Amino acid sequence: MKSSLLSLPGAVPAEGRDEGVAAHYGDLFREQRALADGAGFVDLSHRGVVTVSGDDRLSWLHLLLTQHVSELPAGRATEALILSANGHIEHALSLVDDGETVWAHVEPGTQDALIAYLESMKFFYRVEVADRTDEFAVVHLPAGSTAETPEGVVARETAHGRDLFLPRAELESFAAAHAPAAGILAYEALRVEGHRPRLGFETDHRTIPHEVGLIGTAVHLQKGCYRGQETVARVQNLGKPPRRLVFLHLDGSEVTLPAHGTPLRLAADGPDGRQLGFVTTAVRHHELGPIALALVKRNVPVDAPLVAGTTAAAQETVVEP
Numbered sequence: 001m002k003s004s005l006l007s008l009p010g011a012v013p014a015e016g017r018d019e020g021v022a023a024h025y026g027d028l029f030r031e032q033r034a035l036a037d038g039a040g041f042v043d044l045s046h047r048g049v050v051t052v053s054g055d056d057r058l059s060w061l062h063l064l065l066t067q068h069v070s071e072l073p074a075g076r077a078t079e080a081l082i083l084s085a086n087g088h089i090e091h092a093l094s095l096v097d098d099g100e101t102v103w104a105h106v107e108p109g110t111q112d113a114l115i116a117y118l119e120s121m122k123f124f125y126r127v128e129v130a131d132r133t134d135e136f137a138v139v140h141l142p143a144g145s146t147a148e149t150p151e152g153v154v155a156r157e158t159a160h161g162r163d164l165f166l167p168r169a170e171l172e173s174f175a176a177a178h179a180p181a182a183g184i185l186a187y188e189a190l191r192v193e194g195h196r197p198r199l200g201f202e203t204d205h206r207t208i209p210h211e212v213g214l215i216g217t218a219v220h221l222q223k224g225c226y227r228g229q230e231t232v233a234r235v236q237n238l239g240k241p242p243r244r245l246v247f248l249h250l251d252g253s254e255v256t257l258p259a260h261g262t263p264l265r266l267a268a269d270g271p272d273g274r275q276l277g278f279v280t281t282a283v284r285h286h287e288l289g290p291i292a293l294a295l296v297k298r299n300v301p302v303d304a305p306l307v308a309g310t311t312a313a314a315q316e317t318v319v320e321p
Contacts, residue, residue: 018184028183032182034182047138048106058102063225072097073097080093105138137166139164185283189285197293208235210240212295213319215232242297244318245295246315250308258292266307292313
């Protein structure tokens with residue numbers, strides 16, 4: 001899904017998983033500062049939009065998701081996961097119920113697989129699942145924004161900002177009224193600063209929720225059964241996850257940021273040492289300089305200097321070992 005806002009002045013298209021929206025509009029740090037100050041908006045119209053309607057929508061989703069949603073009040077935003085039978089993260093949903101319909105936005109390109117799974121689990125429940133990506137675009141207003149939600153538009157209000165499910169036909173008029181636009185790189189820089197994991201970046205095919213700090217935010221520990229719950233309960237009650245999410249301060253003298261998947265090693269062992277983890281997302285922050293999120297083995301000392309490839313990295317704990 002290619003955004004019409006790529007026609008805005010200065011727009012540089014994003015690549016990889018965020019293809020379809022702008023990486024930036026000519027000034028990455030200015031865009032970050034605007035978002036940090038509660039100004040402007042971010043075009044997230046490449047994300048998938050899925051709705052679930054019907055009388056049984058909340059009780060049905062409650063059986064499938066890691067989050068407690070059977071009594072979710074209208075207008076309250078929440079996060080939820082769908083796990084494999086072995087407890088590995090398969091889908092991440094950012095959702096809200098408007099009183100009649102549950103609206104969720106998901107990672108670009110994942111909506112088809114999500115809908116296929118949901119359709120396979122409908123059975124006799126009174127629910128209708130729909131892909132609304134062609135009709136609705138996700139737009140993010142940063143925390144502190146004083147912009148009003150357009151009439152009739154569904155919104156998710158969180159501590160990190162407000163996500164709007166905006167009719168796609170209104171995207172350009174919204175942009176004109178709510179400038180300045182900020183690119184996905186600015187949004188990602190603030191996400192990394194906030195230690196917020198993203199599906200497909202901080203997760204791989206074997207990630208469990210404990211490793212990336214999603215217990216309590218996207219996983220409710222006092223709800224009924226769901227697929228993968230046994231793993232969640234076992235790790236919560238009896239053990240520790242094999243890996244943990246960390247925040248990295250990277251050497252600012254390096255010209256190139258470490259790519260996703262760059263190996264992490266102990267600095268004392270050098271670039272030929274044993275791999276202890278990998279970089280998941282590296283960004284340039286307007287105040288902190290180059291920073292990153294990474295997954296490391298649980299037993300890596302929390303104060304150990306690391307190297308990401310050849311780039312020196314000092315870690316901060318996100319998930320306790």
